[in-house]
Amino acid sequence: MTTPARILLVEDAPDEWRIALESFAESGLMDQTTVVKDRGEALDFLYGRGPFRQRASGMPAVVVLGPTMKPATALSTLGDIRNDADLRRLPVVLMGMFDVETKRLAYAQGANSVVGRRDDPKSRAESYAVLGRFWGWANVPPPGCIPQPKASRP
Amino acid sequence: MNEAAAREVPVNVLLVDDKTENLLALESILEGPDYHLVRAQSGPDALLALLAHDYAAIVLDVQMPGMSGIELAQIIRGRKKTQHIPILFLTAHGDESAIAGYQAGAVDFMTKPVQAAVLRSKVAAFSELFRKSNALKAEIEERRQAEERIRQLNIELSDRVEDLAAANSELESFSYTVSHDLRAPLRQVSGFVSLLEESLGERKTPPDAEYIDLIQNAVTRMGHLIDDLLAFSRVGRIEINREIVNLERLVEQVRQTLAPAASGRDIQWTIGSLPEVEGDPAMLRQVVFSLLDNALKFTRTRSPARIEIGARTEHGEHVFFVRDNGVGFDARHADKLFGVFQRLHTGAEFEGTGIGLASVRRIVQRHDGRSWAESVLGEGAAIYFSLPVTSNCLQ
Amino acid sequence: MNDPIEILLIEDDPGDVHLALAVFRALKIADRCAVANDGEDGMDFLYRRGRFAARKPGAPRLILLDLKMPRANGFDFLQVVKKDPGLALIPIVALTSSREERDVERAYDLGVNGYVVKGIDFSEYRTTLRSLALYWTGVNDEPPAYVERGVASLRAFAGRQLQSLRGNLSNPWLWPMGAV
Numbered sequence: 180m181t182t183p184a185r186i187l188l189v190e191d192a193p194d195e196w197r198i199a200l201e202s203f204a205e206s207g208l209m210d211q212t213t214v215v216k217d218r219g220e221a222l223d224f225l226y227g228r229g230p231f232r233q234r235a236s237g238m239p240a241v242v243v244l245g246p247t248m249k250p251a252t253a254l255s256t257l258g259d260i261r262n263d264a265d266l267r268r269l270p271v272v273l274m275g276m277f278d279v280e281t282k283r284l285a286y287a288q289g290a291n292s293v294v295g296r297r298d299d300p301k302s303r304a305e306s307y308a309v310l311g312r313f314w315g316w317a318n319v320p321p322p323g324c325i326p327q328p329k330a331s332r333p
Numbered sequence: 334m335n336e337a338a339a340r341e342v343p344v345n346v347l348l349v350d351d352k353t354e355n356l357l358a359l360e361s362i363l364e365g366p367d368y369h370l371v372r373a374q375s376g377p378d379a380l381l382a383l384l385a386h387d388y389a390a391i392v393l394d395v396q397m398p399g400m401s402g403i404e405l406a407q408i409i410r411g412r413k414k415t416q417h418i419p420i421l422f423l424t425a426h427g428d429e430s431a432i433a434g435y436q437a438g439a440v441d442f443m444t445k446p447v448q449a450a451v452l453r454s455k456v457a458a459f460s461e462l463f464r465k466s467n468a469l470k471a472e473i474e475e476r477r478q479a480e481e482r483i484r485q486l487n488i489e490l491s492d493r494v495e496d497l498a499a500a501n502s503e504l505e506s507f508s509y510t511v512s513h514d515l516r517a518p519l520r521q522v523s524g525f526v527s528l529l530e531e532s533l534g535e536r537k538t539p540p541d542a543e544y545i546d547l548i549q550n551a552v553t554r555m556g557h558l559i560d561d562l563l564a565f566s567r568v569g570r571i572e573i574n575r576e577i578v579n580l581e582r583l584v585e586q587v588r589q590t591l592a593p594a595a596s597g598r599d600i601q602w603t604i605g606s607l608p609e610v611e612g613d614p615a616m617l618r619q620v621v622f623s624l625l626d627n628a629l630k631f632t633r634t635r636s637p638a639r640i641e642i643g644a645r646t647e648h649g650e651h652v653f654f655v656r657d658n659g660v661g662f663d664a665r666h667a668d669k670l671f672g673v674f675q676r677l678h679t680g681a682e683f684e685g686t687g688i689g690l691a692s693v694r695r696i697v698q699r700h701d702g703r704s705w706a707e708s709v710l711g712e713g714a715a716i717y718f719s720l721p722v723t724s725n726c727l728q
Numbered sequence: 729m730n731d732p733i734e735i736l737l738i739e740d741d742p743g744d745v746h747l748a749l750a751v752f753r754a755l756k757i758a759d760r761c762a763v764a765n766d767g768e769d770g771m772d773f774l775y776r777r778g779r780f781a782a783r784k785p786g787a788p789r790l791i792l793l794d795l796k797m798p799r800a801n802g803f804d805f806l807q808v809v810k811k812d813p814g815l816a817l818i819p820i821v822a823l824t825s826s827r828e829e830r831d832v833e834r835a836y837d838l839g840v841n842g843y844v845v846k847g848i849d850f851s852e853y854r855t856t857l858r859s860l861a862l863y864w865t866g867v868n869d870e871p872p873a874y875v876e877r878g879v880a881s882l883r884a885f886a887g888r889q890l891q892s893l894r895g896n897l898s899n900p901w902l903w904p905m906g907a908v
Contacts (some may be wrong), residue, residue: 195856205761281905283872291841293869313863317856319843321836322829511795516848518826521743524850528750556848 184213185233185325189256190245199245199299210314211216213239217248218256225266238269239324241299241314246275246296254284262288268321270314279285341368344389344460349379349405350423351397359392362449362701376400380408388418389463390456395424406440419459423447424585501570508566515559523552558723561688566621568695573613580607580617580653587621594629599636605643608651611723615698622718623662623689624655631659631714639713650702656715661708693718730754734760734865735877738770740797744846748823749859759830762788767800769856771808787818787871790864793840795831803838808873810839819864823857834869876894883892 190196196214202315205207213234215221224230225238242260253273260266270291277285277293283294285293294310297303320326346368349357356372363370371386373379375560376385376399379391391409395402409415421443441455526548533541563722584604588595625640632638641656671694672687690704695705697718708714734757739745744859745763752758762783764770772778776785791809795802802822809815821842822835837842844860847853 201801270842277869279872282869283817286742286871287824289839292819292864293871294867295869309862309867310857312859313842313867317842317844317859317863319827319832321843366891400793516846517741517744519848520846520850520853521747523848524743524747524750524853527850527854528747552848561846 182261184211185225185240186212186237186311187221187224187242188212188214188245189217189243190214191246192245192247195245196248198304199243199307202304203278203311203315205250205308206312206315208311211315218252218259221256222259225260225269237265238266238320238323240318240324241270241272241291241324242316243272243274247257248275250277250281254288257288269316269324270320271315272310272314277315305315341365343388344463345369345371346456346460347371347373347379347388348383349373349376349391349397349402350394351375352394353391355394358447359452360542362447362452367460368456371500376402376405376408379405383409383412383415383418390459391418391420392456393420393422395422419462421452421455421459425669440669453640462472463539504566505570508563516556519555519559523549526552561692565692565695568616568619568692568699573616573699575611575613577607577609578617580621580644583614583618583621584625587618587625590622591625591629594626597625598633598638600629600632600638600640602642603641603642607642607644607653608646608652610720612720613696613702616699619695620693620718628655628657628659628690628717631661632657633659635659640711646722650719651722652717652719654715654717656713658713661710661712661714662706663710664708668704669709671704690716732760732784732786733762734789735792735861736762736764736770736773736790737792737823738752738764738767738797738802739792739794740766744794747850747853748857751854752861755858755861757861766797767802767805769799770805771800774809774818787815789819789868789870790821790861791818792823792860793820795822795826798828803834806835806838806840819868819871822862823860850861 180287186203188196188199190199200209200212200214203212212225215224220230220243223243224231224234225242227234227236233329245257248256253275257271257273260269260271271289272292272294273285273290274296276296282293294306297306343366348356348363348370349372350356350359351374353374357581360370360372368389371388373382375397379393383391393402393406397405406420406422409418409420420440422440424442424444443455444453457614513678530537530541530545537545540655568669584607588602590653625642628640629638632640635658639658643656644651644653646652671690690706693716694704697720700720701719702720704716704718706714706716729772737745737748739748743801749758749761749763752761762773766853769778770791773783775781775789777856793802793805800808802824806820809818809820815883816839819841822840823844823846824831825846826832827845832843842860842864844856847856
């Protein structure tokens with residue numbers, strides 16, 4: 180609870196988040212990832228309420244809405260974030276198999292990225308690893324998010 | 334102009350009578366240092382005299398050939414410049430009705446023969462009135478001028494504020510340019526040297542490798558300089574975001590950040606109890622970071638290195654210090670330490686850009702505090718800074 | 729030349745263009761990268777006008793956008809492109825020297841999908857650019873079909889019709905624009 184979460188993964192299926200965490204571990208992001216299981220928990224986490232009242236301060240650098248989330252729930256979670264003055268700039272990535280209309284909606288509602296689900300576990304792990312390296316290390320999140328750690332210079 | 338000074342200046346009194354002997358009589362009554370007597374023997378003469386000067390009073394014979402005293406008085410009243418001058422009519426007995434219409438305002442009359450004492454006192458009264466109103470006018474004018482000066486000063490001040498704001502925004506766009514435009518060529522130097530190194534491949538000689546390393550080091554150093562310079566300029570211009578800051582927690586966080594620099598070394602930390610202060614968390618973090626970073630750096634040759642962090646409260650301020658047993662510096666240069674680009678060690682001994690403590694001083698100043706340093710060369714140094722105790726975070 | 733363009737790099741500094749292309753060459757995606765010299769030129773590319781009037785239709789999978797440029801800068805570019813329904817869905821990642829908070833904030837407010845800082849150290853820059861390219865051209869799904877201005881709704885309608893005919897198997901991104 181003390182390590183600040185740079186990645187917030189919203190994912191219900193243990194198999195799925197295990198793959199995700201193992202892949203994130205490759206780039207040193209495992210202990211900077213917090214997994215919550217649904218939309219309600221995700222919002223509790225972001226607002227720092229309920230079970231997350233004591234969480235370390237700072238917003239995650241990316242919110243990943245996992246592939247087992249229903250597209251409609253993923254879209255409404257995205258909407259919750261985009262409609263909140265304090266959260267609206269948070270980078271949000273939607274994962275899963277989406278039809279073109281859903282994908283269009285997701286982008287139109289301000290999803291930063293949409294990642295299709297790969298069935299093969301190996302390529303799935305690979306896509307988590309690439310995702311972690313971009314959102315966890317390369318991308319500069321908006322102000323208020325936990326910044327990329329920079330060597331020993333403040 | 335004060336009243337005493339005004340009294341010394343004779344005031345003008347206009348005497349109007351067609352008969353010379355009458356004028357002489359009036360003059361002899363009013364003669365003295367208080368008045369400058371001007372005579373006129375007809376209406377037109379009087380009007381001419383009135384054009385040239387301002388008068389405290391007009392002594393006017395009603396019965397004159399040509400333009401009568403009454404007609405003259407009408408003209409005088411009709412002119413803006415002269416309408417306020419008091420008129421003292423001299424009338425023959427029984428003529429009082431002729432001036433009935435002039436009863437109002439600064440108009441008076443006397444019947445002939447003129448009684449000297451009465452005339453003197455009447456003219457004296459009018460003169461006094463004139464002097465007082467002049468003094469008042471002068472005072473009003475003085476006040477108007479003072480107000481005008483204040484207005485001018487205000488205009489100048491707001492011009493200065495505008496200049497300052499313009500200079501500030503120029504500085505801001507300057508640092509923006511520095512951050513963007515100076516980095517690009519550096520990145521390209523680093524990039525093309527790397528690409529060159531790769532394309533040399535097997536053909537790279539040991540001196541080549543050394544030169545490449547030197548270039549990369551120079552690039553890194555320049556990069557740090559740019560970063561520090563930017564941070565320094567930012568410290569001066571961004572707004573202070575005041576919050577209650579727990580310094581103990583802050584020191585702990587900074588120590589964690591600096592853990593890589595401390596790893597593998599024997600360091601004895603002594604951390605006293607630290608108060609809560611009011612200030613900008615990010616800026617104060619920069620202060621603590623600089624001081625601990627310096628302490629770690631300058632104790633590198635010591636084993637064990639001893640670093641002590643503490644605070645005391647005195648005379649309404651919290652005084653913090655970071656003391657180490659490092660290489661220290663010559664106390665004569667204690668003040669140079671806080672200047673931009675001032676370094677007391679060579680780059681070969683201890684790396685650094687010479688901006689850290691300048692930023693510390695600027696941040697502390699912006700928090701209404703002070704900063705100073707003590708040291709004995711070869712034995713260690715202590716850097717102090719103070720922050721005012723505020724009501725929001727009294728211990 | 730015949731490969732579809734995957735990345736549009738909008739950058740005015742030839743040195744930086746050179747470095748980016750060197751990284752992309754190593755990843756074998758340099759052939760599918762087009763370069764525009766500023767925001768104006770970038771819009772010409774997207775709208776297929778000016779020196780890009782004759783280019784093949786189709787939108788890039790990713791736009792890499794420098795922020796400080798002459799003529800139309802990155803913010804100007806975002807203001808136009810993110811408001812155009814035909815282009816708004818193309819992912820845009822800011823690629824800039826500026827780490828200044830106000831630039832980061834403004835870029836996100838104008839709808840960038842990501843924000844990447846070009847560091848000074850080349851190996852760091854290369855790592856960053858590599859993970860950026862891998863993510864946006866390999867992992868991120870292509871945005872739904874690019875539709876040209878003016879006929880957007882018609883094309884969208886035709887797209888839905890075709891979509892239902894072909895089922896979910898085919899990817900509309902791959903359809904040649906002329907065919908839709």
